Amino acid sequence: MSPIDLPRLHCHADRPSCARALAQELAERLRAALSARSRAHLLLAGGQSPQALLGELARAPLDWTRVDISPSDERWVPVEAPQSNLRLLREALPQARLLDPRQAPQPAAAAQAWGAQLAEWQPLDAVLLGMGEDGHFASLFPGMPGLAAALDPAAAPGALCGLAADEPRQRLSANLSLLLRGEWLGLLVFGAAKRRLLEDALADAGDARELPIGALLRQAGRRLQIHWAP
């Protein structure tokens, strides 16, 4: 990856200041979108990293009733389950209009219907992703069935079934083609291990280049805003 294509890496002193800065950035993006249109569209990662960010976002002076939010991916569990990403969003941003990925009783049909709705979110104002220490993002995991199609930037924007190594293994995930539509595209990662993995992936070094995150970095290039804290 040539230096001109490198994503921008924003290093923060600590996780709370990272959450505040990122919340301010996202709120500004959403306010700008709402000044031009009746609704704004946002995709947010699940997992632990965005927890403090969600709290900061909830305090932003914004008409959340005009914001459509979907998780970037979801675990195939009931929305009330502790592992549900949608539940986290519903608790943090109760006024937003949330899109539940569970659009059908079976995962494959749910992913297809959810992906069709996401593809209609034009423009997709902001997408914030996280990354696992195995180099996955959203629910696009190393070695999972269908990964090549999921990472194909030329694929039709949509969603698919993901397969995680850890329970709950069944997941639903937006594909890379849809995620790249984000007008603002961010990646939130904490800790030394993920920083090392990112640096290897950014250098196209070793096995990291074969990891899902390598496809995101290569395809997004300078458009990707990476926010890191220790």
Ligand SMILES: O=C(O)[C@H](O)[C@@H](O)[C@H](O)[C@H](O)COP(=O)(O)O
């Ligand atoms: O459903 C999920 O868990 C996320 O969408 C996933 O892609 C997450 O961003 C990474 O696994 C990092 O998770 P942590 O922030 O918990 O390390």
